[in-house]
Amino acid sequence: MSLSAPGPSIHGFSRRRFDSAFGRLQVAVLEACAGEGEGEWPCRVAAAIRAGLRAAAGDPAAARALTVDAPAAGEDGARRQQRAIGYCAELLRSAVPEDARRPPLTERLLVGAIFSSVADRVYAGETEGIEGIADDLVELVLLHYLGSEDAARLARAPAPA
Amino acid sequence: MSADAMPAPLPRGRHRLPPEVVEENQRRRLIEGAAQALLEHGYAALTVKDVIEAAGVSRTTFYANFDDKRDCVLAAHRDVFERLLALILRACATEREWPRKVRAAIAAVFAFAAESPGRLCLLTLDALATDTVIGNQVVDSNEHLAALLRPGRRHTPLGPTLPELTEEALVGAVIAIVGGRLREGDPEALSALEPEIAQLVLTPYVGPEEAARVATERL
Numbered sequence: 001m002s003l004s005a006p007g008p009s010i011h012g013f014s015r016r017r018f019d020s021a022f023g024r025l026q027v028a029v030l031e032a033c034a035g036e037g038e039g040e041w042p043c044r045v046a047a048a049i050r051a052g053l054r055a056a057a058g059d060p061a062a063a064r065a066l067t068v069d070a071p072a073a074g075e076d077g078a079r080r081q082q083r084a085i086g087y088c089a090e091l092l093r094s095a096v097p098e099d100a101r102r103p104p105l106t107e108r109l110l111v112g113a114i115f116s117s118v119a120d121r122v123y124a125g126e127t128e129g130i131e132g133i134a135d136d137l138v139e140l141v142l143l144h145y146l147g148s149e150d151a152a153r154l155a156r157a158p159a160p161a
Numbered sequence: 162m163s164a165d166a167m168p169a170p171l172p173r174g175r176h177r178l179p180p181e182v183v184e185e186n187q188r189r190r191l192i193e194g195a196a197q198a199l200l201e202h203g204y205a206a207l208t209v210k211d212v213i214e215a216a217g218v219s220r221t222t223f224y225a226n227f228d229d230k231r232d233c234v235l236a237a238h239r240d241v242f243e244r245l246l247a248l249i250l251r252a253c254a255t256e257r258e259w260p261r262k263v264r265a266a267i268a269a270v271f272a273f274a275a276e277s278p279g280r281l282c283l284l285t286l287d288a289l290a291t292d293t294v295i296g297n298q299v300v301d302s303n304e305h306l307a308a309l310l311r312p313g314r315r316h317t318p319l320g321p322t323l324p325e326l327t328e329e330a331l332v333g334a335v336i337a338i339v340g341g342r343l344r345e346g347d348p349e350a351l352s353a354l355e356p357e358i359a360q361l362v363l364t365p366y367v368g369p370e371e372a373a374r375v376a377t378e379r380l
Contacts, residue, residue, distance in 0.1 A: 074206060082341045082344075113330035117329065117333060120333065136324035147368065
């Protein structure tokens with residue numbers, strides 16, 4: 001077997017599982033963004049965060065692979081997770097209009113906040129609670145761009161029927 | 162001397178050093194060795210052999226101090242966290258305003274990272290998946306850091322309305338960023354991020370303009 005072949009590592013981390021989980025996360029997030037069409041960018045961001053969290057709650061094994069197993073698996077897993085966070089951060093940055101953008105590290109920190117909040121719940125065996133933190137995370141992300149009041153209003157708004 | 166420096170080995174053979182000095186030196190060497198070996202191997206692959214080789218002590222000495230690798234890693238993690246906490250609290254005490262306390266605390270963390278990347282990496286190593294006991298200690302220490310940030314809710318205009326998980330998420334995010342940069346092996350570059358990290362941590366509490374101002378002020 002090639003050393004670079006995907007598959008379970010000796011530490012229980014599986015590249016294939018990670019890549020598959022990340023692929024499904026990407027699809028969920030991109031579909032949610034597309035579903036918002038030409039709507040306001042904060043709504044697309046909120047929809048993407050909610051979709052990502054819904055995907056994590058619906059597939060705890062994938063959430064675990066992305067947020068807990070990867071960084072615990074040493075260099076390879078940590079590098080993959082950093083790349084995944086970087087991808088999501090770039091996606092978030094590209095959604096924000098230039099005149100609303102914050103310092104370059106902003107999106108990496110915010111996506112890192114989402115990953116670590118999910119990791120805490122996965123680790124605690126509380127994956128059913130992942131969707132329950134969506135409002136808080138949407139607000140935390142958006143307040144960096146919109147300010148507290150607008151972010152809270154948008155995060156707490158009832159979902160469209 | 163770097164804080165990562167391993168305590169010097171004691172002279173071999175007969176010497177007049179008191180036993181407690183010898184024991185303390187060996188324990189410190191094992192803790193440093195664990196930090197170095199963890200950085201290199203990760204927790205899951207770490208062996209007692211890795212630790213004793215990095216520490217330059219015998220297997221007998223290892224087992225005189227620790228039950229197993231978990232016991233040693235727990236001690237190393239606790240030791241590093243207590244040192245970092247002391248630095249953070251000392252830095253906070255030098256400032257009066259809450260936002261400047263946060264700025265000073267973050268500066269202290271980054272100074273510690275630059276001086277002792279191996280030790281700080283110990284705090285960012287995510288052993289959660291492989292060892293529940295270590296995971297619980299890591300979660301407790303992160304919660305301790307989050308608790309230090311929480312008074313910002315009382316001392317800042319935007320604090321009272323912030324989402325419940327703000328502090329937990331911010332601490333987790335900063336640890337992820339610092340850990341990622343340390344793993345890339347460039348602790349010097351890390352210090353350049355300090356003002357930006359401070360700004361991002363402060364933004365929820367004081368808004369982006371005030372956060373930017375505090376983050377770029379001279380401490």
